[in-house]
Amino acid sequence: MLFSSISFLFYFLPVVAALYYASPRRLKNSVLLAASLFFYGWGEPRYLAFMLLSITQGYVFGLLIEKYRGKGRSKALLTASVLFSLLLLGYCKYADFFISNFNRATGLSLPLLKIALPVGISFYTFQVLSYTVDVYRGIAPAQRNYVDLTAYIAMFPQLVAGPIVRYADIAGQLRSRTHSLSGAARGIRRFTIGLSKKVLVANQLGALVAAFKESAEPSVLFCWLYAAAYMLHIYFDFSGYSDMAIGLGYVFGFRFPENFDYPYISRSITEFWRRWHISLGTWFRDYLYIPLGGNRVGKPRWLFNIAVVWAATGLWHGAAWNFALWGLLFAALLMLEKLWLSQWLNRHRAVSRLYVLFLVMISFVIFDAESVAAAFSHISAMFGGRALPVFTVESVYYLKSYLVILVLALLGATPLPKKLAARAEKGRYTQAACHIAEPAVCLALLTVCTAYLIDGSFNPFLYFRF
Amino acid sequence: MPEKRKDMALVALTCIFLYGFLLWAVLKPVDAQSASERRPLAAPPAASWNAVFSGVYMTDFEKYALDQFPLRDKLRTVKALTALYAFRQKDNNGVYLQDGYISKLDYPLDLRSVDYAASRFRYVYEQYLAGKDMAVYLSVIPDKNYYMAAEHGAPALDYAGLADALGARLDFAQYIDLFPFLELSDYYRTDSHWRQENITDAAQHLAGQMGVTLSAGYTRHLAEAPFYGVYYGQAALPLPGEELYYLSHAALEDCRVYDYETGMNIPLYDPEQAAGRDPYAFFLAGPKSLLKIENPQATTGKELILFRDSFGSSIAPLLAEGYASITLVDIRYISPSMLGRFISFTDQDVLFLYSASVLNNSKTIK
Numbered sequence: 074m075l076f077s078s079i080s081f082l083f084y085f086l087p088v089v090a091a092l093y094y095a096s097p098r099r100l101k102n103s104v105l106l107a108a109s110l111f112f113y114g115w116g117e118p119r120y121l122a123f124m125l126l127s128i129t130q131g132y133v134f135g136l137l138i139e140k141y142r143g144k145g146r147s148k149a150l151l152t153a154s155v156l157f158s159l160l161l162l163g164y165c166k167y168a169d170f171f172i173s174n175f176n177r178a179t180g181l182s183l184p185l186l187k188i189a190l191p192v193g194i195s196f197y198t199f200q201v202l203s204y205t206v207d208v209y210r211g212i213a214p215a216q217r218n219y220v221d222l223t224a225y226i227a228m229f230p231q232l233v234a235g236p237i238v239r240y241a242d243i244a245g246q247l248r249s250r251t252h253s254l255s256g257a258a259r260g261i262r263r264f265t266i267g268l269s270k271k272v273l274v275a276n277q278l279g280a281l282v283a284a285f286k287e288s289a290e291p292s293v294l295f296c297w298l299y300a301a302a303y304m305l306h307i308y309f310d311f312s313g314y315s316d317m318a319i320g321l322g323y324v325f326g327f328r329f330p331e332n333f334d335y336p337y338i339s340r341s342i343t344e345f346w347r348r349w350h351i352s353l354g355t356w357f358r359d360y361l362y363i364p365l366g367g368n369r370v371g372k373p374r375w376l377f378n379i380a381v382v383w384a385a386t387g388l389w390h391g392a393a394w395n396f397a398l399w400g401l402l403f404a405a406l407l408m409l410e411k412l413w414l415s416q417w418l419n420r421h422r423a424v425s426r427l428y429v430l431f432l433v434m435i436s437f438v439i440f441d442a443e444s445v446a447a448a449f450s451h452i453s454a455m456f457g458g459r460a461l462p463v464f465t466v467e468s469v470y471y472l473k474s475y476l477v478i479l480v481l482a483l484l485g486a487t488p489l490p491k492k493l494a495a496r497a498e499k500g501r502y503t504q505a506a507c508h509i510a511e512p513a514v515c516l517a518l519l520t521v522c523t524a525y526l527i528d529g530s531f532n533p534f535l536y537f538r539f
Numbered sequence: 540m541p542e543k544r545k546d547m548a549l550v551a552l553t554c555i556f557l558y559g560f561l562l563w564a565v566l567k568p569v570d571a572q573s574a575s576e577r578r579p580l581a582a583p584p585a586a587s588w589n590a591v592f593s594g595v596y597m598t599d600f601e602k603y604a605l606d607q608f609p610l611r612d613k614l615r616t617v618k619a620l621t622a623l624y625a626f627r628q629k630d631n632n633g634v635y636l637q638d639g640y641i642s643k644l645d646y647p648l649d650l651r652s653v654d655y656a657a658s659r660f661r662y663v664y665e666q667y668l669a670g671k672d673m674a675v676y677l678s679v680i681p682d683k684n685y686y687m688a689a690e691h692g693a694p695a696l697d698y699a700g701l702a703d704a705l706g707a708r709l710d711f712a713q714y715i716d717l718f719p720f721l722e723l724s725d726y727y728r729t730d731s732h733w734r735q736e737n738i739t740d741a742a743q744h745l746a747g748q749m750g751v752t753l754s755a756g757y758t759r760h761l762a763e764a765p766f767y768g769v770y771y772g773q774a775a776l777p778l779p780g781e782e783l784y785y786l787s788h789a790a791l792e793d794c795r796v797y798d799y800e801t802g803m804n805i806p807l808y809d810p811e812q813a814a815g816r817d818p819y820a821f822f823l824a825g826p827k828s829l830l831k832i833e834n835p836q837a838t839t840g841k842e843l844i845l846f847r848d849s850f851g852s853s854i855a856p857l858l859a860e861g862y863a864s865i866t867l868v869d870i871r872y873i874s875p876s877m878l879g880r881f882i883s884f885t886d887q888d889v890l891f892l893y894s895a896s897v898l899n900n901s902k903t904i905k
Contacts, residue, residue, distance in 0.1 A: 074597075079604040083564060087557045115597050258546035261553050277626070289647045290694070467646070467694040474629035481626075508541050512549040519556055524617035527608050528632070528775070 074115040076264075076317045077271050079526055085112065093325060094252070102224040102247060105325065112229035113192070120191035123165065127194075128226050130157050131201035132219055135208045139215035151209040155202060162198045165191055170392035193233035195389055199356055200226045204240040206360055213241040221247045230321035234314045236332040236352035243327065250326035260323030265515045265522075267316025270309045272522040274482050276529065278306035281475045282441075288467060295468035296455045302475065303441050304434045305482040308337065311350070337433070337486045340425035341418045342406040345433060353389070357382050379411075380404045390440070395448050399440045406432060563609040570607060575615075575772030577816050580606040615775035623776075629693065634774045637691040640728045641770040641778075642683040646694045648701055649899050656901035657708035660891050663846065663875050664711050667884040676749055677712035679705065680850050680894040682731060686723035701895055712891060715748045717741050728781055730768020731896065732819050735853040736784040742857040749888050751841060751861035757786035762821060764814035783813055783821060790836045790860040799829035799881055807832070807856050822852035828872035829881055832856070837863040842887040846870060848897045871897075874905045 074081050089108040096104045114121050134154035141147040163171075169185045176182055204222070207213040216222040225247055231238050285291075285299035315332035322329040336348035346354050358367075365378040380401065387400020410418065418425040435452060442448035454461055484490065497503040570580050584590065584599035591597070608614070622628045629635055633644045660677075668675060679702050688695035698718070706714045725737040733741075736759050746753045765780025785808050798805045805824050812820040823830060832855060843858065843865045845851055855865055866882055897903070 078601060079608055080601050083557060083560050083608075084604065087554075087561045116594070118592050118594060254543065254546050254550060258549045261549055273621075277628075465694070466692070470629060470693050473692060477625075477627045505541075508545045511545055512552050515549055516552050516556060519553070520614075521617060521621055523560075523608075524614040524621065527605060527611055527614045528618040 074112050076314065076321075077268055077276075077522070077526060079523075080115075082268075082523070082526075085115075090324065101326075102218075102221050105228060106220055106224040109224065109227040109229040109232060113227060113232060117192050120194075123161065123191045123194065124197055124227060125223075127158060127161055127198060127201050128223050129219075130154060131204050131226070132216070132222050134205050135215040135222070136217070138205060138209050142209075142211065147209060151205060154205040158198050158202050158205075162194060164188070165194055167388070167392045196234065196237055197226050197232065199237050199353075200240070203237070203356065203360060207239065207241045213244050216240070216244070216247075228327075230318045230325070230327075231329055234311070234318070236315055236318060236330050237356050238329055238352070239356075242330060246327050252326045256323050256326065260320040260325075262320070262511070262515060263323060264317050264320030265518050267313045267318075267320055268522050269518045270313030270316060270485070272525045273518075274478060274485065275306050275310035275313055276525070277475070277478050278302045278309065278482060281471060281478075282306055284471055290465045290467045291454065291459075292462045292465045292468045293455065293457055294464035294472065296451065296461070298468060298472055298475075300434050300438050300451075300455060302479065304337075304430075304437045305479065305486065307437055307440075308333075308486060309482060335486065335488050337430060338426070338488070339429045340422065341410050341415060342403060342429060342432065343410050343415065345429055346403070346407070353386070357386055361385060376408055379408055383407070394445050395439050395442050398445055398448070399436055402432075402436055402439065560609060564604070564607065567607070567609055572816070573606070573611070573772070574816065575612050575775065577769065577772060583607075612775065616777060619775040629691065631774065634770055635687075635691055635693060636774065636776065637687045638723075640683060640687055640723060640726070641768075641774050641776075642687050643731070643770060643773070644693060645682065645684060645896055645899060646696055648697045648704075650704060652899050652901045653701060653704050654708065656893070656898050656904055657705055659870060659875060659901075659904050660709055660846070661711075663870070663878070664709075666875065667878065667882075668889060669711070671884060672886050673884065674749065674888045675712040676715055676888070676890045677705065677709055678715040678717050678745060678890065678892050679898065680733070680892065681718055681721060682894060682896045683723065683726050685718070685895070686726075696895055696899055698895060701898060705898065709891070713748070715745055717745065720744050727766065727768045729771040729774075729778060730766070730781075730819060731770065731894075732768070732850060733853065734784065735786055735822065735857070738854055739786070739857060742854050745854070745890070745892075746858055746861050749843070749890065751839070751858075753857065753860050754788070754790070757788050757857075759784050759786055762808075762810055762813045764810070764818065766813065766818050768819070769817075783818065785821070786857065788860055790834065791856060793835045794856070794859055795833045795835075796823065797831045797833070798824065798827060799831070800827060805830075819849060819852070823855060823867070825849070825852065826869070826872060827867070828869050830867040832859045832862075832865045832867070834859050834863060834865075837861070839863065842866070844868065844882065844884070844887045844889045846889070846891045846893075848893055850894050851892055854892070870905050871903045872905075 074085060076082075085108075089104070092108070093101060093104050110121065113124060131154060134150055134157075138147050138150045138154070141150060164186075165188055168188060172183050172185055204213070204216075204226070208215045216225075225238070225240060225243055226232075228238075281302040282299060285295055285302070288295060312333040319329045319331070330352055332350060332352050334348040334351065336345050339345035339348055362378055362382045365381060366374060367378065368375050370378065383400040383404035384397055385400070386403070387396040387398065390396045390399070418428065438451050438455075439445075439448040442451060450459065453459055494507075497507050500507075569582060571582075572578070573580050581599065581602040583603055584596050586596055589595075590599075619631045622631045623636065630644060634641060635644065664675065679698075681698055682696075684693070684695040685698055687693070702714065702716075706712075720741040721733070721738070725733050725741075727734055736757075739753075739755055739757060743753050743755060762783040762785060764783070766783035767780050771778060791807065794807060796805050796807055797803075807823065808821055809824055810821065812818065812825065817825055819825060826849065837860075839861065840863050841861070843862045845855060845858070845865055845867050847855070847867055847869060848871065851867055851869075855867055859865055866887070868878065868882070
């Protein structure tokens, strides 16, 4: 089930919210768990078993790791749990990738398994991993209540596309959390903003991307338009989803971590990754980069660690070489910055922003390509390498048709709207107007989003495939 | 305190919005059809273990929830207005508005589609016409994009390329160029079709090229029901209905139209259809595989076999004046291989009259 669907907004959410608020405190996690299983099963009934298997092993190993804490067996149990999680993820997500590459390398033709990827498996696997590792490290106690642990991992607001919530960050909230009018209002505001980002901006830019891909008259202009549109599309799609998840968290009394912090205003790739998919970046830092030794090793090993982490980050996004290349591109850029570029970028503010925007845009062309060859073909076309016309009637038409949305998206990707709203909130004359306007604007946005959902079927979340 | 009031207002309004629509959606009767979109709406899905486990139930429920949502048409209008006027988009779902006329993007020229259409026309020629004393003609009707796209800045078909490609593939037919006899005002504002009252010059040119003279002494009548064309529903914009005019002529008064599908006679013009789901079916009852118009008052024994799409429905009554009979064949609804059972091909004139949009999207041709 998608957040931006009629069935979620007008059937699932109102019913679940009513049941949740009507239930006594001790049953709230159970209601949330039941709702989450229904939510997940609605789209993927067959894959409930995978998720429950993953959670159950995490639960059992968590208890065992705690029981044998300080003994050698505890490390073996952690290793077993991590292997179990990774094998499950590997089987579902990477089996065919490995088989096809093995076939290519050996000339054999082993049959592909053709396993459909269970929605959200990359997210819930990482949450289970973080739980067992945190229990092993003693950061969090093992959860003895199976319902509470399952409610945490399967919690529908963040189940299928993050943010990746650490158990240590939420364990206390699972036991006791407060529900307030201001929390609910904050959640509704955040959810509405996220829904609008998804439906009114990301989906429209997605339609532009689709138009480019279907175009029979490609041009250099259209290639650049596509690259810019996709870069904004993926940001609004994913950050919109995170906003909705965080907003729903507030409604149900939780505080989820922020996942995006205006990444396109970054002045280095290092800064970009501190602002983009923050929960994934910190996960890889804490559970892979630091265990590998981080930067407290010799330079060659440090560079190797960076390469491993970013190859893994790339492959986490998809089982294909273009994702690995995407990750390794960032590895190379981060190495360059850490070794040579960072001070120069600090001194050149405007250039550094353009540098980030340009390279991130190129990276997302690679990310979105069907193959590495297709990625290079796209990039080559952007620079005139395929002898395409500079522009066509079609590309100019689409530029004009999406110009307002592109400009709104560019502005919306900066803190400017937030700053203006904050200033208006504090203004002597504008404060009262804001208080009246805010509920009305939220309602208007909900209405327009509903209208877009009713009218269109172009609505998939990009991050559901990860 | 003002902050609390604001939060209360926001939560209350959101609850009213979500729970109000939930109740409305649950309680409202199920609509069978969407008049504006001219399609059946999804009904509540039947639950079964197989349907639920396979995910079919959920998929069907999503369609049902979308189709049966309260105020569906009004919300589609909100979306169209937002897209066109707030976001200044040039089209809404490919449908665009220019100078009060609505059209739908259709590009680029699909030569494979033109090839396929030509191959089916050639099949007809080789099967029934070759070697006989039959004059064969070909004409292409431009769609509205021909007149609107450039001004709108929209991409459009290569119309000259289409006519050239078709002509080259159908060298047995004489091409009659209708483009100079048509302009945008000859079409409905909210529909893809041409207006019968504005195509008399095109009909005369067509007939003249085939050796037939039409008198042009038509009387114009206004149908009672306002005309809402196919793009009206797709555009979802608050536009007024149009006038539907039709032409009569003394020579047409005794015309009989035989419908091979039902084995019954039907009227040339059917006012009941004008108020129905497809008002263009006012002309010759709309989509019909095989019709024959017989004109007892014809001063000539000439007969015409008209291979056509829906545009043919409104021009055929005008051409009927000059022929003893016109057989209308729509090979989107009848396989050409079956035509020999119903038509004896002897010495009739034959006209392939097709719109550019059908030729460019010809997979519906059998």
